[in-house]
Amino acid sequence: xxxxxxxxxxxxxxxxxxxxxxxxxxxxxxxxxxxxxxxxxxxxxxxxxxxxxxxxxxxxxxxxxxxxxxxxxxxxxxxxxxxxxxxxxxxxxxxxxxxxxxxxxxxxxxxxxxxxxxxxxxxxxxxxxxxxxxxxxxxxxxxxxxxxxxxxxxxxxxxxxxxxxxxxxxxxxxxxxxxxxxxxxxxxxxxxxxxxxxxxxxxxxxxxxxxxxxxxxxxxxxxxxxxxxxxxxxxxxxxxxxxxxxxxxxxxxxxxxxxxxxxxxxxxxxxxxxxxxxxxxxxxxxxxxxxxxxxxxxxxxxxxxxxxxxxxxxxxxxxxxxxxxxxxxxxxxxxxxxxxxxxxxxxxx
Amino acid sequence: xxxxxxxxxxxxxxxxxxxxxxxxxxxxxxxxxxxxxxxxxxxxxxxxxxxxxxxxxxxxxxxxxxxxxxxxxxxxxxxxxxxxxxxxxxxxxxxxxxxxxxxxxxxxxxxxxxxxxxxxxxxxxxxxxxxxxxxxxxxxxxxxxxxxxxxxxxxxxxxxxxxxxxxxxxxxxxxxxxxxxxxxxxxxxxxxxxxxxxxxxxxxxxxxxxxxxxxxxxxxxxxxxxxxxxxxxxxxxxxxxxxxxxxxxxxxxxxxxxxxxxxxxxxxxxxxxxxxxxxxxxxxxxxxxxxxxxxxxxxxxxxxxxxxxxxxxxxxxxxxxxxxxxxxxxxxxxxxxxxxxxxxxxxxxxxxxxxxxxxxxxxxxxxxxxxxxxxxxxxxxxxxxxxxxxxxxxxxxxxxxxxxxxxxxxxxxxxxxxxxxxxx
Numbered sequence: 001x002x003x004x005x006x007x008x009x010x011x012x013x014x015x016x017x018x019x020x021x022x023x024x025x026x027x028x029x030x031x032x033x034x035x036x037x038x039x040x041x042x043x044x045x046x047x048x049x050x051x052x053x054x055x056x057x058x059x060x061x062x063x064x065x066x067x068x069x070x071x072x073x074x075x076x077x078x079x080x081x082x083x084x085x086x087x088x089x090x091x092x093x094x095x096x097x098x099x100x101x102x103x104x105x106x107x108x109x110x111x112x113x114x115x116x117x118x119x120x121x122x123x124x125x126x127x128x129x130x131x132x133x134x135x136x137x138x139x140x141x142x143x144x145x146x147x148x149x150x151x152x153x154x155x156x157x158x159x160x161x162x163x164x165x166x167x168x169x170x171x172x173x174x175x176x177x178x179x180x181x182x183x184x185x186x187x188x189x190x191x192x193x194x195x196x197x198x199x200x201x202x203x204x205x206x207x208x209x210x211x212x213x214x215x216x217x218x219x220x221x222x223x224x225x226x227x228x229x230x231x232x233x234x235x236x237x238x239x240x241x242x243x244x245x246x247x248x249x250x251x252x253x254x255x256x257x258x259x260x261x262x263x264x265x266x267x268x269x270x271x272x273x274x275x276x277x278x279x280x281x282x283x284x285x286x287x288x289x290x291x292x293x294x295x296x297x298x299x300x301x302x303x304x305x306x307x308x309x310x311x312x313x314x315x316x317x318x319x320x321x322x323x324x325x326x327x328x329x330x331x332x333x334x335x336x337x338x339x340x341x342x343x344x345x346x347x348x349x
Numbered sequence: 350x351x352x353x354x355x356x357x358x359x360x361x362x363x364x365x366x367x368x369x370x371x372x373x374x375x376x377x378x379x380x381x382x383x384x385x386x387x388x389x390x391x392x393x394x395x396x397x398x399x400x401x402x403x404x405x406x407x408x409x410x411x412x413x414x415x416x417x418x419x420x421x422x423x424x425x426x427x428x429x430x431x432x433x434x435x436x437x438x439x440x441x442x443x444x445x446x447x448x449x450x451x452x453x454x455x456x457x458x459x460x461x462x463x464x465x466x467x468x469x470x471x472x473x474x475x476x477x478x479x480x481x482x483x484x485x486x487x488x489x490x491x492x493x494x495x496x497x498x499x500x501x502x503x504x505x506x507x508x509x510x511x512x513x514x515x516x517x518x519x520x521x522x523x524x525x526x527x528x529x530x531x532x533x534x535x536x537x538x539x540x541x542x543x544x545x546x547x548x549x550x551x552x553x554x555x556x557x558x559x560x561x562x563x564x565x566x567x568x569x570x571x572x573x574x575x576x577x578x579x580x581x582x583x584x585x586x587x588x589x590x591x592x593x594x595x596x597x598x599x600x601x602x603x604x605x606x607x608x609x610x611x612x613x614x615x616x617x618x619x620x621x622x623x624x625x626x627x628x629x630x631x632x633x634x635x636x637x638x639x640x641x642x643x644x645x646x647x648x649x650x651x652x653x654x655x656x657x658x659x660x661x662x663x664x665x666x667x668x669x670x671x672x673x674x675x676x677x678x679x680x681x682x683x684x685x686x687x688x689x690x691x692x693x694x695x696x697x698x699x700x701x702x703x704x705x706x707x708x709x710x711x712x713x714x715x716x717x718x719x720x721x722x723x724x725x726x727x728x729x730x731x732x733x734x735x736x737x738x739x740x741x742x743x744x745x746x747x748x749x750x751x752x753x754x755x756x757x758x759x760x761x762x763x764x765x766x767x768x769x770x771x772x773x
Contacts, residue, residue, distance in 0.1 A: 042691070044725070046724050046725060047721065047724070048712055048720065048723075048724075049665075050446075050712070050714060050717070050720075050742070051717055051720075076506075076507060079717060079718045079721075080481055080721075081724050082507035082509055082693065083718045083721035083722065084689050084721060085509040085510065085688075085721055086509060086510040086690070086725070087689075087722065087725065088688035088722075089509075089510045089511055089689075089720070090689065090725055092484040092508075099507075099509045099512070101506040101507065101520075103504050103506075103523075104479055104486065104502065105502065105504050108528045109523065109527060109530060112526075113519075113522075113526075116519050116522075116523075117519070120515070120516065120519065127419040131375070146385075155647070157521075160665045252698055271483065273486055273490065273502050273504070274490065276494075279657075295706060298444065300446065301446050301717075302485065302715070303447060303448075303483055303484060304483050304487055306443070306444040306446060306447055306713065307443075307447065307451075307487035307490075308487070308491075309442065309444075309482075310441060310442040310443055310491075311491065311494065313442065314442075325442065327444065
């Protein structure tokens with residue numbers, strides 16, 4: 001008999017939860033991605049439609065079928081995570097709901113504080129689920145995570161060389177964030193071999209760098225595919241932010257220290273301070289990879305990225321980089337106007 | 350004819366009394382803004398931009414003059430100048446969905462408008478915290494970058510519903526460590542060292558200001574209320590900018606004396622106070638006459654968590670270390686950003702104490718954090734307190750989000766509901 005996979009669902013607004021702690025506790029961490037093709041009626045009983053539609057969709061999924069998960073963790077990233085936590089507490093029927101505060105900053109005090117938060121999370125999981133979270137288990141989880149990140153990095157690097165659709169790239173990433181990582185290694189290795197044998201990148205496509213709000217659904221990538229735009233680099237949380245760095249673990253290092261080091265050095269989202277390293281990462285991508293243009297996109301009501309989009313766009317434009325700035329609704333179908341703009345952008349670059 | 354059914358447009362407006370001491374407030378504000386103009390130009394004086402929920406005492410303790418872009422934005426809103434400034438910011442690419450205070454500030458700063466309509470000078474540095482919202486952090490990050498000035502951000506962890514004492518203590522530890530870091534930041538920037546004497550003086554004066562505010566506020570429990578929202582939205586100015594210095598204290602003593610006198614004479618804000626309202630959220634600065642629309646229906650707003658929130662009592666009689674720790678603890682939870690576990694009982698207690706007949710909750714397009722949880726709050730109040738609750742969608746500084754006629758209709762229906770409810 002196959003043992004049922006026990007999952008802890010999590011909601012974060014970037015890459016904020018140390019998944020390896022959950023893995024070491026014997027659970028599969030699943031980033032809840034919401035459902036762009038389903039109305040968020042259940043969540044809309046408690047949240048106005050003028051709030052982040054992605055966060056409403058995540059809450060909707062949790063309200064719809066909470067028993068799919070053993071419990072939930074909300075990791076702080078933006079206002080939606082902490083302010084909506086209370087709504088989850090009042091309405092999502094679950095035996096376990098936990099708030100993980102990941103610091104806003106990355107300095108030495110933040111580092112010390114993050115350790116305390118991770119230790120508290122470990123202590124809470126141990127007590128709640130009667131599990132052991134040992135250094136050995138943490139090391140094992142980190143090794144699995146690093147292997148996945150390494151594979152994702154290799155897969156992602158092929159985007160600029162081979163004929164790989166945006167949607168294919170996204171679907172692989174989605175699996176890494178929602179399924180049992182230990183079972184994905186063999187499969188991702190096969191995909192990597194298959195992608196290596198693909199036909200080369202064709203010149204009818206334009207190479208773009210995708211930045212801005214996190215994209216949680218494949219339909220947006222399909223839209224870009226249909227416009228002849230190929231995402232060859234990005235700095236998204238369901239993207240390079242998730243796999244650009246590995247957790248720096250060696251024989252001597254403490255696994256928690258390694259996790260802290262990792263989380264404070266990953267490509268910076270707009271939800272953290274300072275956000276200037278975000279631009280540095282984009283400029284590095286532009287140096288490393290041949291890119292025709294940059295898409296700065298913002299999900300409706302996603303404020304942290306909306307603030308930064310003006311600065312990011314202007315900074316890139318001042319370096320003579322072709323940039324398009326778009327706002328998108330949380331929807332699986334796109335209006336012709338957006339498609340026209342993207343097609344025009346392709347022509348322009 | 351029933352007054353609550355009168356057409357507000359056609360009726361003669363009810364007289365809404367304002368405090369006579371307000372004339373001193375105008376003087377106080379003018380002096381503050383003049384000094385802000387002068388200090389911004391004197392090399393040995395330091396000025397800093399800051400935001401709500403940042404303890405202004407941390408600036409006064411170093412004789413750093415606080416400039417408050419949110420407060421200046423309210424002036425733009427009240428003087429009907431905000432729309433042009435917001436549209437200017439949007440023309441730069443800032444989204445229509447972003448905070449209207451922020452966009453007002455972008456316009457006000459870039460266009461160098463006069464301080465009387467919300468203009469603000471470049472500071473020596475900026476400081477803020479994300480305890481209320483991401484917006485404060487992103488706004489100040491954005492402007493510090495544009496103005497090329499140093500920036501200090503306090504990372505205040507969020508105390509969500511159900512946070513236990515152990516977690517809270519860890520949060521407090523983290524805040525305390527940052528307060529010491531802040532002292533280093535100020536020293537590096539200004540050469541000024543932390544002075545225990547100055548700190549205690551500021552703390553004592555801040556507490557005295559808040560003590561007076563709470564006493565003034567308590568008179569609103571009376572029927573009729575001698576103080577309305579039309580008074581408090583302006584009267585919070587000393588709490589926002591002057592906690593820790595004498596000017597605000599002297600002013601509040603005058604206000605208290607007047608309020609006591611009005612209470613003794615049983616003189617209310619409006620001639621015929623029938624319905625007592627609690628208003629949650631930031632008011633529509635561009636449409637402050639909404640209070641007069643309510644007054645015409647014999648309704649007066651007698652409590653606002655927003656104006657009350659600026660005046661928490663301060664920890665006194667403690668060592669410096671203990672005071673800083675108590676301050677850090679205080680910072681975690683305030684009425685404007687209470688989690689639901691605290692927010693619901695807080696509202697219910699106020700409804701009881703202030704004899705509230707109905708609650709208006711402002712779903713503010715420019716303050717999503719404060720607007721989160723309003724539906725649960727509404728349901729809890731209706732269930733537990735049995736009074737009507739109205740949620741209105743609008744914006745604090747963007748007049749495009751307010752439609753006069755629709756709002757008036759809503760107020761009329763709401764007051765009618767209250768009236769029916771009171772008959773039960």
